[in-house]
Amino acid sequence: MYQYNEQDQNLINARVEQYRDQTRRFLAGEIPDEEFRALRLMNGLYIQRHAPMLRIAVPYGLMNSVQIRKLADITRKFDKNYAHFTTRTNIQLNWPKLEQVPDILAELAEVQMHSIQTSGNCLRNTTTDHFAGIIPDEVEDPRPWCEIIRQWTTLHPEFAYLPRKFKIAVAGSTEDRAATQVHDIGLHLVQNDAGETGFEVLVGGGLGRTPVIGKVIRSFLPKHDLLTYLEAILRVYNLNGRRDNKYKARIKILVNALGTEEFTRLVETEWDIIRATETRLTDEHIARIKGFFEPQPYAADAVDGLAVLENQLADNQEFSAWYERNTRDHKVAGYRAVVVSLKPHLKAPGDITDVQLDAVADLADKYNFGEIRSTHDQNLVLAHVAAGDLYQLWQSLRDQNLARPNIGTLTDMIVCPGFDFCSLANAHTLTVSEQINQKFDDLDYLHDIGDIKLNISGCINACAHHHVAHIGILGVDKNGEDFYQITLGGSSREDASLGKIIGRAVPQADVANTIEKVLQVYIDNRTDDERFIETVRRIGVAPFKERVYAPVN
Structure with missing residues (x-):
């Protein structure tokens, strides 16, 4: 990964000290609120519903173990022992104190990180x-x-x-x-x-x-x-x-x-x-x-671990399910890419604790050349794991509640923080994601219905990209109550498309049951090996709408 030169480091250090002085002057009453607002946004600091929120840049999602450990330490010293990964592969701290943000930025600068251009009307993180x-x-x-x-x-x-x-x-x-x-x-x-x-x-x-x-x-x-x-x-x-x-x-x-x-x-x-x-x-x-970005020093004998891996997969069904859902092909024989699920059951999607961050850093050093990647889907990736190390890695991830075999399934949701944190949100999102997780906790069922992208946004700003989800959920406010609009047929992939609204918004209590009805239409109409998005495109949204809004006898 790219390493700062002296010019890069001096620039970041100078920016920290500049913002430290701006914060000091604001707290002393020398800078008015509106003027300071522009300055803090230049440094990734928002004022949200309950506290400031600091967005930290992770260029193209690439980090090393030193940076991950620093983030873990920062959450302990300045936040509430966790961080949140976003759809732009960045990291957010939801509870920093405004006066301590310059200290956070100074510590980030020690490991070649910053929060420049993570907000405001500028060129954001690529x-x-x-x-x-x-x-x-x-x-x-x-x-x-x-x-x-x-x-x-x-x-x-x-x-x-x-x-x-x-x-x-x-x-x-x-x-x-x-x-x-x-x-x-x-x-x-x-x-x-x-x-x-x-x-x-x-x-x-x-x-x-x-x-x-x-x-x-x-x-x-x-x-x-x-x-x-x-x-x-x-x-x-x-x-x-x-x-x-x-x-x-x-x-x-x-x-x-x-x-x-x-x-x-x-x-x-x-x-x-x-x-x-x-x-x-x-x-x-x-x-x-x-x-x-030269290739990692891959082991020439990594292919020798494939035979051992085959036996481990045959002997352990739980490990086999994780391998099928949470690992991907690698162009180097004997290696796999591992997706670390940040979507544990009944936890906020994209969140990771300080203990988990430290554990991921250790595992990256042991199995992945010290590299960690964040994803558009609010997960992490260890991209270079030898086949012979997968079983041990899985066990360690499982111990940290980071091995849920749900990547690409219904519960691998993209979810914005919603009304619980965001000052722009109209409706809660985390409550809805918990409701869906409770309803669809059967792994056999999730794996049977296969690849589905479900995204939940708490407002029309669409930070969770609900428009391009196979199943999109948009929170709306109706006279002080949370309702949710459902769209079907979206995609953010090479076959990009915008989802279509199937009808009137449903109350919060009905969201999971509504999704169940949608999935049943898919199950009733799918052909062999047909994915959810393919069925929606083939039969249209009318059958789904009819089932969802059918009168109750």
């Missing part, structure tokens, strides 16, 4: 596939390109005050595990007919009040032109994006207003101007960044 660099179907590892973008976007003076926040995602595989099509810019690593690697560029995706699937504005961009082309897109947005209405300020609104053809023309025109004066990425620079 995300990617959590299996980047190890998945067999990859065109090219997208992480070096994410790092190139990170360096370019960090404190970029021209794009510090955009019309609205701006998010970029990069995918390097035929399967899209980074939800690129619902980002402001989505980048797909592709090869042209000449065998050259470059990018397909999508613009104008996003969720929230106006969910939109991104549009392709360039089918092939030479990789050396990546930053100049991104700059052209950002300039067109910065000049033309609306600033009079924050609900209409995202780039998706601009693309829709201008039309894809006209927006593309403006970008290409701006790109011609930029290329006349700015240099392209050089082979030397690209190679230097790629040097931080």
Whole structure:
């Protein structure tokens, strides 16, 4: 992974001291609330329903064991002994004290972490596939390109005050595990007919009040032109994006207003101007960044563990179920990628305790070259585990309540913090996720119905991406009571689509029973090996609506 140089470290250290002085002056009454609000947001600090919330950047989801241990220690010293992973692969602390945030930032800086540009109208954390660099179907590892973008976007003076926040995602595989099509810019690593690697560029995706699937504005961009082309897109947005209405300020609104053809023309025109004066990425620079992402020192004899693994799988049904749901293929023979489930039964999805963080750091050192990845789905990944170590790793994860074999199932939910924490939320989400977990706790049933993405958002801002879930749940307020709108048929993958509302919102007490009715329609209508999303697309939402709203006899 990328390591800070002296310039990087000095920049982060200076930012900490700058914010420490700003906090001191605010607490002394020298800076008014509204002025300090802009300053704290630049450093990832929100004021939520009960306490401040600090969002910590995890560029493209990649961390090491030293950083994880530091996070565990910070939760003990400054929070309530846990942290929360988000859909942007970042980390949130829900209970820091405002006056202690500069101390937290100083400790983060010791391990090359920060919270810069995790909030505000700026270029946010670039995300990617959590299996980047190890998945067999990859065109090219997208992480070096994410790092190139990170360096370019960090404190970029021209794009510090955009019309609205701006998010970029990069995918390097035929399967899209980074939800690129619902980002402001989505980048797909592709090869042209000449065998050259470059990018397909999508613009104008996003969720929230106006969910939109991104549009392709360039089918092939030479990789050396990546930053100049991104700059052209950002300039067109910065000049033309609306600033009079924050609900209409995202780039998706601009693309829709201008039309894809006209927006593309403006970008290409701006790109011609930029290329006349700015240099392209050089082979030397690209190679230097790629040097931080060299393959791990894999053991040549790791394949010897496969025979032992086969016996362990045959002898232990519980281990076999975990292996099937929570591990993935690796391009190096004898290795697997392990997904660490942060969705334990009746616990808040995405949360992890200080004890669990320390345990994950230890396991990463022992089995995974000290590397940990956070995912778009609010889980963790140990991407390089030898086959012969899987059983021992599983036992250790099970001891920490981190081995629930539910990855990709109904209970592997993406859930925002909702009304319990967020000042924007209209309805509770954690209560609903608990209700669903209680209703669907039978692993045999979960595994039988197979791959399903269920996401729960507490408001229309859609932080849990409910629009692109197979089953989406949106909390709404009706006269002070929590109701929930159900959508079906969404996807954030390469077959991206927006879910369709099936009918009127249901009260909180009925959510799990409503999901049960939806699943029964799937069970009654599915063909052999047909996934839930495929059945919905084949038969439409009408049969689901009929079952859900059928009169009770």
